[in-house]
Amino acid sequence: MDSHDRKAIMDNLEKVLAKVKQQRAAVTPPGAADLSRSPLMAEKSPLPAAPKLATIDEAHLERHRILAHRTRNPDADIFRILRTQVLQIMNRSGYRTLAITSPNYGDGKTTIALNLAMSIALDLKQTVLICDLDLRKPNLYEYMGMEPTVGLSNYLIHGVPLRECMVRPPFDRLNTLPAGPALEYSSEILGSPKMAMLAHELKNRYPDRMIIYDMPPVLAQDDSAAFMPNVEAVLVVVRDGITRTDEIRQTVERLSNANIIGVVLNDARDAPKVKPPRIRKPG
């Protein structure tokens, strides 16, 4: 379909979302929203899933290099390899939470995080929740081609229930928790007990769900590293030819209290051509 239709659909989606939100807000008394209340209390039973986005703008995805859902793409194969490696490590130790970070902006965290999440979700029939924890410069949804109106910041500041902050993209088994509207003043939120509680909650709500946190860059925001104890595994992304050697060292130092399970070299100029794995999932 052409972009016009797509746009129309997107607009519709947004409107629907807004409406739903309003309804929800109308249902629950504003005063009832209490910051101290556990998000668990808000929903005793799983509510029907949030409205699904109909389709995703492929061109948009392509422009942002999101391609893990493609079947015969060699780059997508690479993400599959990454996925295999990561899952191997995580399953061995029983991890379910993974943070992806990098020294600086522009290293490719979000791209990799999203691709990895999609790869896991689409191919292994495993539910994945990807959270955007960069509250200052949220960009997860930008990659997906949407402008979310709800997100983590709503939850943190206004106490909007978590469930309402999540958005389901039109991908099977993939759920997203956007950052929400940007918070300019958000230092040390990530290290706060509230965040710790949140991480705990997210992990325990669905035992078989995998959670991927798209962290802000370690050297750009201090509290990124502070959040790491809440996560079982950390993956560090490094950009070939851009990241400096001292930055890498600094990053590793700051993540000394995190469990780094590996590094990924992104944007390598001389990467050897990778053969796609033999066994392929049909489709």
Place this chain on the structure above:
Amino acid sequence: MEELSLADYLAILKWRKKYFFITFSALWCIALICALVWSNYRSTATVEIQQAQIAAEMTTPLGMNPLQGIEALADLRVSKIQQKVTSPSSLIDIVNKYDLYPTDRQVEPVTSIVGRMQGKIRLNLVGSTVANPAATEKVSVDQLSAIAFTLSFDYSNPQMAQQVTNELVTRFLDEDLKQRHAQAEATSDFLATQIAAMEASLADQEKKIAEFQKEHGAARPEALMFNQQAAETTMLGLQNLDSQLAANEGTMGQIRGQLAMVDPYSRVIADGQVLTTPAVQLKALQSQYTTLTAQYGPNYPDVIKIKHQIEALKSETGLKSKDTGRLKAQIEDMSTNLAAAENTQGPDSPDVISMRHQLSKLQDELAASYKSGGGSNPSDIKNDADNPGYLQLVAQLRSAEEQHKALIEQRSQLQTQQTKFQKAVAENPSLEQEMAKLTRDYDNAQLRYRDMKEKKMAADMEEQMIQDRKGQRLLVISPPDLPTKTSPSRGLIILGGFLFSLMGGIATVVLVQIINRNVLGSQHLASLVGVSPLVTIPHIYTKREAAKVRRRKPLMVFSSLFLVTATLLVVHFTVVPIDDLWIVVTHRLGLY
């Protein structure tokens, strides 16, 4: 500090492609432009320092290695001449003569131009010991004749370069000849004065030696042996003489003894009387007189008669009888008789008393004859002896006496000689020393003189050789060439420029890498963090990017093509035409 392997270096290069290519192209263009614009031509002439056509051994002074003779002069001479020829005044002449550097001369003073020009004149010695000292030790003089030097001049116009080089070479040769003449002459003159001085000194020395020898004559040190031997001989002679003298004296004593026993007068018996010479008669009378006096006293008439006879006889012969020998004998006789008589007859017998009287009478006479001053002639020879036996003895005695005299004379002569010889021997050491010194000085002076003479000969020969152009001289082996290629040639500039651009590109890349210090490649990352990355994700191209890359390709191709064409064109016009090059290459490779 991370260690970078070759792979890493290549990765770095790949990463910084852009920097490399930009730098490289820029430098390369500059090099090409330089090659086009370069117009420095160098004209070179080769001048040989030709060795003497007459063997060097003949003309070098004794003791000097012929190689040294040549070498000592070649380098020094060349540089001396060079200083003269490239002196500012000389160069100013040349600049004016050929109208060099016209544009510069309007702006700068000539002296600074000339200073620059000196830098453009190059002189290199070829094949001399300066360049290769080790080799020339094993090499003979002839082989060394490859000593030469090249003289070159750089200028922007090839013809002018050639002409100026020619001018320089001409000046060089002229100056060389001039200097050589001057030097030979100076050497010759100097040596002549030296020789004259030496000759005077030598003459002086000879005189001294002659004087010395004259002064000491026989005591010359070389006569030592002779003197010693002579002293020996004279001593032996003296000893001989002494023994002879002793023998002679013995003989003389013997003869005297015999004389004493022999009657000087021959007894001629006639008429029952013994005829004797008056002297003998006198003697007989005298003995008679003494006996009678003793017996009868002096007044006895017989005694007086005999006395008168004696006096008459004395006046006859005119002889004073110094018959002390006889008296002595008589005294002795008488003493003996007296002693015997005393014994037999007692001291008071009349015989004894008369004998005593005789004895005292004889003793008085002896004393008187002594008093009358008659030096006793020990030989007591009677001059009027006529006994041939006696005469024979006398003659023998005489000859012995003569011999004695002669011997003594000889002895004294020999003695003086010996003293002389001994003195000579004693004086010898000091004289020897002095003589040795004198001879030594003389010998040394002679040696020096000889040496000087040789040198003078050599110098004269040298001068002659210069005259006849047979000596060591400068010879132009190859005259200044007309340069067709620039110096350095354009091809070289292009090649050098290429390498330089390459290095410049690499340097830029290295510089950028040092400044940026990024992680490059998975291995590098692995070395930094300690583990290999889980994956290496290549650059994912969006459509837009892919399109951009595709657009860039033709640009790259075009610019490389442009560079290559430009290079070829430049090479074609400046170094060697491309079609020629193509033919040569295909021919070489055997593709033709």
